[in-house]
Amino acid sequence: MKKLLMTGLLTLASTSVLAADVCEGYGPQTGRDIDSREGENKVIFSMAPPASEMNLCNIHFHKNAEHKAKDFSLPATEGAGFMCGMSQNLTAAELKAPEGKVCGNLKPGDTIEMHWVHTSCDVAPGPGLGSCLSDACANPNLRVETQVFTLVNDSSAMDFNDMDYDGNTVNGYHQAKSIPMTTGAPVEFLGSTTGPSFTEQACSPLQVSWSVRPHCAKLDINSIQTWCESNEFEEKEGHGVRQLVTDKRLLSVIN
DSSP states (O other), X not given: OHHHHHHHHHHHHHHOOOSSSSOXXXXXXXXXXXXXXXXXXXXXXXXXXXXXXXXXXXXXXEEBBSSBBTTBOEEOTTSSSEEOGGGGGOOTTTTOOOSSOBTTXXXXXXXXXXXXXXXXXXXXXXXXXXXXXXXXXXXXXXXXXXXXXXXXXXXXXXXXXXXXXXXXXXXXXXXXXXXXXXXXXXXXXXXXXXXTTOOSSSOOOXXXXXXXXXXXXXXXXXXXXXXXXSOTTOOOSOBOOOOXXXXXXXXXXXX
């Protein structure tokens, strides 16, 4: 049932392109420029509880940032998403190519946006967003904790294995071992799911509370390489990014 529900929602979103220049009747969309707090979307839903009071249900990442902020505002060379400004000032050692292929096509200097997805359902973490719901919980509250990283070949940089799940539970909730706490106060807002299948004309129907940290951090590329080689989420490479949502009719107000 989980698979059928998710397939149906995604099909609905991808085929519901209206005559208007933007989606009509949908809730606020993501990703956005988190430095701009304006929004005109009238659909309101309750902000999800803190991640510490929800179950981690999925971890995945996107190549390039789907959101935009002062720290990650360089247009990506691939034409979609953004890169961290710090990627322009790395040392030769930080840019040294590691041995082997990294998560499909990653290299030092690349930007990734990591998503820790949390749900109000009583479920265990697993592959895909279908792991965030169940037959008994088909309409969960969802929260995504977000961090944008610059990849460097440096063992002294952050190690993603310290931020993985690995069966960790806290107060009865499935939780990541850690999520960055030194990259600025997360900007919280109401939005949607993301990914390249959605646009300003084909919106996502799923409602998500977002917490996006405003500053980039350096991540050891060797640690994400190890994670891609084996993780319970079956993630092997970065996902694509959704073009930035800029129409205020599709954005919530950030308080």
